Structure formats: structure tokens, C-alpha cells
Amino acid sequence: MQFDFFPSRTLTLYLAKLFATRILAVLIMLVLVLQVLDLLGESGDILAYHGNGQAQLMYYVTLRVPQLISRFLPYSVLLATIITLMTLNQNSEVISMRAAGLSAHQVLAPLLLTSLVISGLSFVFNERVVTRSFATLDAWQAVKYGPVPKDTGLRTNVYLADGRDILYAAQASGPGNTMTLTNVTFYVRDANGAILSETRAPTATYANPGWRLVKPRHFDVADTTSTKPISDLVAPGITPDKVRMTSIDSDGQNIFELSRSIEAMRAAGRRTSELEAAWWHKISGPLAALLMPLLGAVAAFGLARSGQLLIRAVIGMALGFAYFVLDNAALAMGNFGGYPPLVAAWAPFVLFLLVGETVLVRTEE
Known part of the structure; x- marks a missing residue:
């Protein structure tokens, strides 16, 4: 024995x-x-x-x-x-x-x-x-x-980097290329990370590439002046797919779904260690x-x-x-x-x- x-x-x-x-x-x-x-x-x-x-x-x-x-x-x-x-x-x-x-x-x-x-x-x-x-x-x-609505792809407090610059939106909703951003702020930064200017708009729609701001206002930090921007297109490197990948709950996905999410984020150049x-x-x-x-x-x-x-x-x-x-x-x-x-x-x-x-x-x- x-x-x-x-x-x-x-x-x-x-x-x-x-x-x-x-x-x-x-x-x-x-x-x-x-x-x-x-x-x-x-x-x-x-x-x-x-x-x-x-x-x-x-x-x-x-x-x-x-x-x-x-x-x-x-x-x-x-x-x-x-x-x-x-x-x-x-x-x-x-x-x-x-x-x-x-x-x-x-x-x-x-x-x-x-x-x-x-x-x-x-x-x-x-x-x-x-x-x-x-x-x-x-x-x-x-x-x-309350009543749970059908999935509209809603995301909140979205922060995305486009090179040195940062795109922020209070909300992102809508499927595919019809996605709409709400309360948008686009920050232009220098090599040291300091903010050079910011552009705000109540909404933005995807222009493929870039996001078209609706009624934007531009603020220059150095001159402390507020003007209408020359172009209403910002963040050409950010796509709706990248916006959708900003909120992935590992607890709510099984191991196969999480594997696909990791591959998608890795293909988009996002950090996946977590x-x-x-x-x-x-x-x-x-x-x-x-x-x-x-x-x-x-x-x-x-x-x-x-x-x-x-x-x-x-x-x-x-x-x-x-x-x-x-x-x-x-x-x-x-x-x-x-x-x-x-x-x-x-x-x-x-x-x-x-x-x-x-x-x-x-x-x-």
C-alpha cells in the first residue's frame, strides 16, 4: 500500500x-x-x-x-x-x-x-x-x-491617444462607422506632453478617417485665445473599433471571448497585460x-x-x-x-x- x-x-x-x-x-x-x-x-x-x-x-x-x-x-x-x-x-x-x-x-x-x-x-x-x-x-x-436597453455600444469617459494628441469624449454610442461622440475635447500636445491647444465640440461623427467636430471651438494655450479652428477634422488615427475596445470587462467574458478581445487590442497596438x-x-x-x-x-x-x-x-x-x-x-x-x-x-x-x-x-x- x-x-x-x-x-x-x-x-x-x-x-x-x-x-x-x-x-x-x-x-x-x-x-x-x-x-x-x-x-x-x-x-x-x-x-x-x-x-x-x-x-x-x-x-x-x-x-x-x-x-x-x-x-x-x-x-x-x-x-x-x-x-x-x-x-x-x-x-x-x-x-x-x-x-x-x-x-x-x-x-x-x-x-x-x-x-x-x-x-x-x-x-x-x-x-x-x-x-x-x-x-x-x-x-x-x-x-x-431600470429596464436594460438593447446594446447600443455605449461607452463613457473615452480617452484615446492619437500619437502625442489625446481625444476625449464623455460618451460614445452607435454601431460601426455611424458612431457618434458626445462632449468631445481634442488636446494637441508637444514632445514633453504639455498641452498646446484644445478643441471642444458638443458632438463628433466619424469621417473615415478622422472625426468631424460639430460647432467646434479652439483654445490656444500660449495665446489664451479662443477661435474657430481652421479644420473640423481631428484624430485621423482613431477608429470606431479602437473606441469600442476601450472598455473590456474580463469578468464578463469567457476565456474564448477574452482571447479574441486580447488579439483585437494587440492588433490595434493597445496594452493587453491586464x-x-x-x-x-x-x-x-x-x-x-x-x-x-x-x-x-x-x-x-x-x-x-x-x-x-x-x-x-x-x-x-x-x-x-x-x-x-x-x-x-x-x-x-x-x-x-x-x-x-x-x-x-x-x-x-x-x-x-x-x-x-x-x-x-x-x-x-
Whole structure:
């Protein structure tokens, strides 16, 4: 049996079932509590729109629950790991398994297998359900919980660079080459980034190439004079496709849609490191569940009557929460360009995999 990764079939099924039921119980408890708190905070805004009532509150819950499940499933696996292993330790079941010749890795093998299955289910759930939930809820919140209009390609607070110059629009709406910009300002800058002049207009339409300003007014910074510009065409290097790519929500796109968005932005010469980190994290994020049995394994070994079981449980919990903190910090650094996308998404996972394995090996020795 020493050469088998899993213990006997009966013991594997027993541990896997025990672990899975505790994950489900902890997840339901966390989601219920957090959903109630979240609904208390949002119900005022939902009911503030005339005509909204109980149906809209329940609709919000159906959109929010998948997001809570996705976010707190790894926490549930961590807490379930500690609860399961503490219970096995207190009942001397771990000692019995070790006395039967099982190694620490064999004791944890059913838990790791269960976590791997949960990681796979979490990935599918995120891609099929959670992304749609994010996209729908964002669109609903954008209209203050009112009726959601059909997609008009609306973008707000658009900033785009045309060489040194900057084009700003408060809103951009309309499909394809019929796109219209509202409250437009075009900034002309020098090599040092200082603004030489600005041209304002209430609207602008795409002239292919460039944008035609309607009733523009030109202001020269050096002369502090306001005049009508010689030409009403600006920003020839900016197209409607570039405007549409200014707002890409990685949470609202599945991994295939996000891949296409990244390729489109890269072809347009836009920075894609933030989206690439999010793409990799769509894979590494669900795999966080696989780490939790390793990080919480410290609660399984050692004598329960030694009085250190609580301390071991706290250490396991601290290791798990340290992973989540470092994972969020690495993603933030990746968004700012401090880490390459691959490192930002995978470095915390690899680091804590090694930490968990080291703790387990030391425990076994």
C-alpha cells in the first residue's frame, strides 16, 4: 500500500464524501450570510427605481449568487479542509490510518482528488454562468436598476491617444462607422506632453478617417485665445473599433471571448497585460481549491491531546488566507505592469504549492 497514491477504495470514498459534504455546508452558509448582507446594501438602490419590487430583488439575487459562489468557493474548501481534518484528528482516525501504514500524502489523496474535481466544476461554472451573471448585472447597474436597453455600444469617459494628441469624449454610442461622440475635447500636445491647444465640440461623427467636430471651438494655450479652428477634422488615427475596445470587462467574458478581445487590442497596438493576466487567472483561480488541502493539512497531524490542535488549525487558516492576499496583490501588480501576466497569475499558486508540500513533508518526517 505504500506504493499506492490512494488508500483503499472504501477509505477513499469515505474521506471524499466527508470532505465534499463539509464543503457544500460551508459554502451554503457563507453564500447565505453574504447574500443577505449584500442585498441589505443594494435593496435601497433597486427599489429606488419606480416600479421595482419583490421580483427585481429576487432577480438581483439570482445574478449575485453565482458571483458569490465563484468568489468564496476556495474559502469554503479551506474551511472545510480544516474542519474535516480536525474532526479526523480528534477522533483518532488519522492516527489509525497512519498506524495502518498510510503516508501523509495518502491520507490527503482523497481530499486532493475531491478538490481537483471541484476545481474543474468551478472552471466550467465560471465560464458558463458567472461571466454571464457579471455582464448582465453590470448592464443593469449601469441603468440604475431600470429596464436594460438593447446594446447600443455605449461607452463613457473615452480617452484615446492619437500619437502625442489625446481625444476625449464623455460618451460614445452607435454601431460601426455611424458612431457618434458626445462632449468631445481634442488636446494637441508637444514632445514633453504639455498641452498646446484644445478643441471642444458638443458632438463628433466619424469621417473615415478622422472625426468631424460639430460647432467646434479652439483654445490656444500660449495665446489664451479662443477661435474657430481652421479644420473640423481631428484624430485621423482613431477608429470606431479602437473606441469600442476601450472598455473590456474580463469578468464578463469567457476565456474564448477574452482571447479574441486580447488579439483585437494587440492588433490595434493597445496594452493587453491586464487582460492577459485575467486570462491566465481564469485557469489558476479555480485551481486554488486544489491548494487548500495542502495548506490546511497541518491540522491533520500531531496529537490532538497535546493541546496544539487549535494552533495547528489557525496556522492552516493563516496559510490559506495568505495565499488569497498574495494572489490579489500579484494580480494588482500585473495590472500595473509590475509583473508579467503569466507571473502575476501563477506565481502565488506555485509558491504556496511548494509551501504546502514543504509543510506536509516536514510533518511526515
